[in-house]
Amino acid sequence: MYLANINRIPSIEGIKNYKIENLHKDFMAALTGVVVAIPQCMAYALIAGLNPVYGLYTAIVSAIFGATFGSSKHLITGPTNSSALLVASVMKNYMGLDNAYQMVFLLTFLVGAFKMLFGILKLGRLISYVSHSVIIGFTTGAGCLIALGQLSTLLSIPIKNSAQMATTEKLYYVLTHLQQTNVYALGMGLITIIVIIACKKINKSLPGALIGIIIPIIFIIIFSLDKLGVQLTGNIPTSLPPFKMVNFDFSFIQNNISGALSIAIIGCVEAISSAKSIATLSRQKIDPNQEFIGQGIANIASSFFQGFPGSGSFTRTALNYHSGAVSRLSGVLQGGIMAVVLLFFAPFAKYIPTACLAGVMMVTAYNLVNKDEIKKVVSLGKLKSDSLAMWVTCFATILLPNLSYAIYTGIVLTIMLHLKDTNKAPIRIFVPLEAEGVKIVEKEVEVVEDNVEILIVELEGNLYFGMADNLEQKLDSLVNKSKVFILRMKHVRNIDVTALNALKVFTRSVKEADGEVIICGLTSNLNSILVSSNFDFGIDSNNKFMSEKETFAFSSKDMERARAVLKCDTDNKSKSCDILASSFQF
DSSP: OGGGGTTOOHHHHHHHTOOGGGHHHHHHHHHHHHHHHHHHHHHHHHHTTSOHHHHHHHHHHHHHHHHHHSSOSSOOEEOOHHHHHHHHHHHTTTTTSTTHHHHHHHHHHHHHHHHHHHHHTTOGGGGGGSOHHHHHHHHHHHHHHHHHHHHHHHHTOOOTTGGGSOHHHHHHHHHTTGGGOOHHHHHHHHHHHHHHHHHHHHOTTSOHHHHHHHHHHHHHHHHTGGGGTOOBOOOOOOSOOOOOOOOOOHHHHHHHHHHHHHHHHHHHHHHHHHHHHHHHHHTOOOOHHHHHHHHHHHHHHHHTTTOOOOEEOHHHHHHHHHTTOOSTHHHHHHHHHHHHHHHHHGGGGGGOBHHHHHHHHHHHHHHHSOHHHHHHHHHTOTTSHHHHHHHHHHHHHHHSSOHHHHHHHHHHHHHHHHHHHTTSOOEEEEEEEEETTEEEEEEEESSOOSOEEEEEEEEEEEEOGGGHHHHHHHHHTTGGGEEEEEEEEEEEEEEOHHHHHHHHHHHHHHHHTTOEEEEEEEOHHHHHHHHHTTTTTTSOGGGEEEOOSSTTHHHHHHHHHHHHHHTTTTTOOOHHHHHHHSOOOO
């Protein structure tokens, strides 16, 4: 049943319905995307602790397979800052080994397998458990980590075995060795940063990263700055990504299964978020499960062509759409054009200063800190669940030795805080009042201070075991406050045994205090639950009213019953009876 999803290739339908006049639009969008992707993907490879060429390999293969098998027409798959940072975290203890790159490719395969499994098992909806606040916290922390991690490269301060060092250790080393800064390399990096910022202010469509790298290359060639200690990227193979079987090391798999899972989770969130953000503009419907399958296939394919884990890139996806892309062919073309560039223009890449790539990543790191979103979360309250989850995830990302722990910490904390917020029973308490021009109104009260003859208790939502204690406490505080309680349950969607028990305790306590409980607004489903659980055992049948189509029909009936309980037609001439004698309006 689920395997049928694997046989579904969305691109086939796209090819059948493709209009040849869209080819020029897709090609120009792909060409524009390549201009931005080349320096970006090389820089992401450096973040992952890899040679820049592997960023290009990943971009080529991932873009082609992601576009072919994914759900979105515009999503561009490839290296991203989050995936690169997570790869660096998982691989930090392996990068000094001879088979380090083989382990990277195995990690890519594992990540792809997890993503594909998510899609096959239709777990698309579960991605909602990774809250927006956790993602904001993670990306903010990731931005700080990237900036701090690239500081040594920007200053051209060599650090031995830096891949095995924590970011805080590298920062301490840089601060204590500032005298080793190469001013020429720093100058090249600053030129890149300034050019990128200037291009963005002049025209957002300008490829600032590419221009910011080309200008320093001119200085490198004219003034031979490489002889003055400016480190260059070095030779990049002028060949297509080579096919190579993945070396399955079961010891590595056992030790890093958690890391692969965290990369897959964040990758899926990143891809779906990017695809949906553009889908709101393109009006395309996104299938999360199909997108997971597409992302999984892209990573699995990439693992056989020496790629590291990638995901959907928001930056390149947005650029693809705004550059006029019409179909998924633009993603396939982007991978193909990048392969041509690698095949014929790779020799020129050896002149790129690593400090310039670090400059690209400094700007990227700054952009990752979404100040507007942080303000929105904080504005909800500093001690609210969203805010706490965001800040804990952010600092965990920066301080914990493994980024996987930070992600899991954020997810678990979000769920715990959500459960804490939902363990409060949704109760509204009303007191019927007489008002001028209106025969009867309801006044909502937080606390019932004085005794009244009628209290209306309105329950809402799903009443489950988590809020049963809170429900019992709230109801218990009302027992001696009134003679007649009207329990409105029209807006109760479901109720479990534990919450039912809390209601039983309340009705029993009211009866022992010589009071009456009237239940109204019962749906047929809710009534069957009460009957099967014997909840209404001992409750007068006259005290139970089913929900009616008219919005407030049941209110008049339960008020009439309240009049009967208070004996308003005989000897009781209280204020409550006068109110109940009026016609009802709610």
